[in-house]
Amino acid sequence: MDRSARLYERARRAVASGVNSPVRHYDPYPFFAERAAGGAVWDADGRRYVDLCGAYGAMLLGHRNAAVVSAVSRQLRRGTLYCMPTAEETELAELISRDYPSMRRVRLVNTGLEATMAAIRLARGHTGRPKIVKFDGCYHGAHDYALVRAGSGVAHYGLADSAGSLRAAARQTRVARYNDAASLEAAMDDGVAAVIVEPVMANMGVIPPRRGFLRSVARIARSHGALLIFDETVTGYRLGRGGAQGAYGVRPDITTLGKALGGGLPIAALGGRRDVMESLAPMGPVYEASTFAGNPVSVAAAIASVREAARLGARLYARLDRECAALASSVSDAAASRGIAHTVNRAGSMFQVFFSDAPVTDRDSAMAADRARFARLAALLRERGVFVPPSQFEASFLCHAHTRADLARA
Numbered sequence: 001m002d003r004s005a006r007l008y009e010r011a012r013r014a015v016a017s018g019v020n021s022p023v024r025h026y027d028p029y030p031f032f033a034e035r036a037a038g039g040a041v042w043d044a045d046g047r048r049y050v051d052l053c054g055a056y057g058a059m060l061l062g063h064r065n066a067a068v069v070s071a072v073s074r075q076l077r078r079g080t081l082y083c084m085p086t087a088e089e090t091e092l093a094e095l096i097s098r099d100y101p102s103m104r105r106v107r108l109v110n111t112g113l114e115a116t117m118a119a120i121r122l123a124r125g126h127t128g129r130p131k132i133v134k135f136d137g138c139y140h141g142a143h144d145y146a147l148v149r150a151g152s153g154v155a156h157y158g159l160a161d162s163a164g165s166l167r168a169a170a171r172q173t174r175v176a177r178y179n180d181a182a183s184l185e186a187a188m189d190d191g192v193a194a195v196i197v198e199p200v201m202a203n204m205g206v207i208p209p210r211r212g213f214l215r216s217v218a219r220i221a222r223s224h225g226a227l228l229i230f231d232e233t234v235t236g237y238r239l240g241r242g243g244a245q246g247a248y249g250v251r252p253d254i255t256t257l258g259k260a261l262g263g264g265l266p267i268a269a270l271g272g273r274r275d276v277m278e279s280l281a282p283m284g285p286v287y288e289a290s291t292f293a294g295n296p297v298s299v300a301a302a303i304a305s306v307r308e309a310a311r312l313g314a315r316l317y318a319r320l321d322r323e324c325a326a327l328a329s330s331v332s333d334a335a336a337s338r339g340i341a342h343t344v345n346r347a348g349s350m351f352q353v354f355f356s357d358a359p360v361t362d363r364d365s366a367m368a369a370d371r372a373r374f375a376r377l378a379a380l381l382r383e384r385g386v387f388v389p390p391s392q393f394e395a396s397f398l399c400h401a402h403t404r405a406d407l408a409r410a
């Protein structure tokens with residue numbers, strides 16, 4: 001029995017369901033991480049894996065990026081939590097507004113969940129309307145407003161939503177089909193406060209928007225007086241410094257960021273139009289609060305990470321895009337040469353393989369792929385020292401720190 005197996009047995013007796021987030025489990029037991037550096041992670045038995053999970057997209061710069069580590073170390077010497085405003089919080093908000101001009105005012109929170117929950121409440125409070133429209137398979141965090149036909153672990157475990165979620169909340173959430181503007185039009189009425197979308201779906205595997213789809217979403221939302229929320233928890237600082245809104249040229253009313261923003265520490269943000277954001281308390285009537293919001297350690301990491309992305313500039317994203325395209329096409333060539341039906345979807349530095357010969361453009365086509373085969377592929381890759389998220393409904397991510405040798409191994 002290896003050490004991970006023993007650690008898992010122990011965890012099963014102490015940690016609810018053995019893991020602190022469902023997507024971390026796979027059969028027969030997950031390996032336990034011991035340490036990470038650059039583009040690699042080591043398990044409790046000392047085995048090294050090329051890390052294509054990258055903490056589900058958070059590690060854009062790689063593990064233990066020098067600029068992030070030294071900013072965090074500096075901050076640790078100055079204190080970990082004040083619960084008072086700091087100059088650095090403002091500096092980070094200014095940097096975010098520079099990279100995301102649609103985010104005229106910014107509020108810092110801790111997780112993507114908090115960011116989308118606050119964004120939805122803000123949209124309701126600002127418009128005075130009760131409903132939201134989301135897209136089938138999009139995941140916006142584990143809260144009642146958005147746990148409706150969600151992707152990620154919810155789809156992986158075959159749940160439609162979650163036991164215990166309030167039906168009254170779910171009834172106010174309508175679902176449209178991704179990449180299908182007509183289905184959004186059909187879901188709209190004058191009671192809809194906001195349309196929320198992952199501009200590139202990253203929680204049913206990777207599903208890019210069809211040409212013109214995001215513009216149609218913006219047009220339809222606005223024609224009904226609803227706000228447009230881009231959930232860029234994954235795509236922010238990932239598809240480019242300006243996220244999906246920069247890449248596709250669509251300006252949302254509210255944006256959420258998370259994951260890559262923090263260089264591996266927990267931090268997220270929501271931001272948007274000035275008039276909308278000023279509906280937040282204490283100036284406005286929409287309440288949102290957290291003890292740890294804007295905590296100085298995460299803020300230091302985020303400033304370092306955002307500055308590093310700016311320093312590396314467009315070259316960073318161009319290289320990641322090139323390397324990911326090459327990896328995706330070599331995966332595709334390998335499958336084709338063995339006569340295996342497959343589709344590889346990619347956007348920038350994220351990609352996913354589906355064992356299906358039909359195009360994967362929405363939740364239904366992703367669900368039709370052969371998931372058992374994908375699980376076998378993920379297990380085989382682990383045996384060969386490459387870690388990809390073990391679920392079909394996640395994405396693989398390249399990072400700045402992956403070496404040529406890492407990519408060749410993958």
Ligand SMILES: Cc1ncc(COP(=O)(O)O)c(C=O)c1O
Nearest residue numbers: 111112113139140141198233234
């Ligand atoms: C698009 C999207 N939104 C929101 C979230 C929730 O973020 P967190 O896990 O930080 O709460 C996720 C998490 O995977 C996500 O992918």
